[in-house]
Amino acid sequence: MPLVSRRSTQSESTSITKEDHAGGASRTVLFFRWLVTLEGDQDINEGKGYISIPNISNYIFFFGGRLRTVKGCKPLWLWVLSLIVCPMVLFSIFETHKLWYTKNGYKVLVIFFYYFWIVTFISFIRTATSDPGVLPRNIHLGQLQNNYQIPQEYYNLITLPTHSSVHGDITIKYCPSCRIWRPPRSSHCSTCNICVMVHDHHCIWVNNCIGKRNYRFFLIFLSSAVFSLIFLLVNCAIHIARESGGPRNYPVAILLICYVGLTVWYPAILFTYHVFMAGTQQTTREFLKSIGSKKNPVFHRVIKEKNIFDNGSFLKNLGHLMLEPRGPSFVSARERHEAGDWRFMNLSPVHSFEKI
């Protein structure tokens, strides 16, 4: 069945050169596009990736593709950022000097707090703004006719044999949006509108997918957040213990202890959950599929299903997912590409009644 196009398809018109474009645009416009690239332009498919990727995804890029986020989502990441920054500011203003100028060697505790806070802050930025492992589009285009119609066979789930030491076959699937045969464990994120390698989940708190290339940063973020909160608690408790007089003398310390009591649980529980997920060789997406629920998987009992990726032991599984190499970025926002690159072309979308 021919596919219905909702927009004109890309053609030779995509090969407008950068010079033509730059000639018509002032340096200010180009500078602002470098600063923030909000939208893609169907007519510009040349230059660096950050100019073309918004054509085919919901990404917004900053500083020439150095940072990214996803448009059209609630800015919950700003809330998380303020939860990270505000306590540090309060601690620096009201607490640090009191602990720093003591003779009892509390300086090391202050240094530990700042160290873990810096690691938390950087890993949050890296998790939220780096490439989670985006897969290129249109690599497996079946044909040109009928508006790039997808062959019927490409809608099947394909079962392929695995090695004799693996119990079970592997099933792979074609992504009709990205026009690729997806590798194992990757999936399409409808929020970002891209396919991600070893896709764990789309995290609304960092507004980015958690996948093969930023899972490491996500785990560092969670664990360092727990440590920085513990050191914040310890430092404030020492201040209170050393202070004579009533609570009026140390209101900020009390406030920060309350803050730690309320916030330390979420990263701690989430990190523990990911230890169990990795130990049983499951991604959040696979776990959600196995429990058949859309409820918060963090509070669901961990089920160990028969899993072809299982390495046999908890520790081996843990190592394989948590220490996994990041691998190369296949769709780099900073690399140049030639004009008319198919990876950045938005081909006609499939009709609504076709299976996605």
Place this chain on the structure above:
Amino acid sequence: MCDSSQKEDHSTSASDSALFFNYHEFSFPFYKELGSEDAIPKEHDEDHKLCITHFPNVYAPRGSAEFQMTRVVRVPRRFDESRDSLEIPQFSTQLPGSEPAAIVGDNSSGGFVRCGRYDTGDHVFGCSSASPLSELLDAAELAEVVRRVNEYLRREGYEVYGWRNLGGVVLDAVTGGLWSWASGPLLALCGPMFQESRALEQYVAQLNSPGGLLHERGVRLVLPRRSGCLSLDFVVPRPAE
């Protein structure tokens, strides 16, 4: 002869005996037969469906001469030759058309036998899983090329317990991920010994350059990084009638 949907039925219904095949290929019954330029497309029976084994060259812009004159033959990823092929991209070492569940049909020679024309540009296809790559490389040559590509992929960037990865994990944990951000340019300054290995890129460049095996045959291997390691793509000349 069976078509690819029959192969899938076979593979899904008997998971114990799933057989490997090139899942990129698909069949099409409504096509122009070879012989005359103005042939009218018509429906063909199950045994004479076209098997689409070469695809548009998505590595060249649509309007370019290269796009018109070349096609891509995809060698698929394979998961049954080693345990770690589930995590590390490993490609089939068999020529498309010689896999265990390939469509053979009446073609006992195993070569690319032309049957009809199909798709925009009237490209020539056969009725079996054999692709135009069979006319340019023999099974041993392709196996050797893919085996070396697989070896490089296994060595480069996908080893969990190698010093490079574990060192990177520790330094990332200590710096909050700054290490991965800064390591590329920093290691480049320290000299070639510390640089990320480029052996696969060099091997592919050597194959494609004058004097290389593929260059001599008029074939070009696309760098796996360019195709996202989704398949090993060979750019071949457009098959003539």
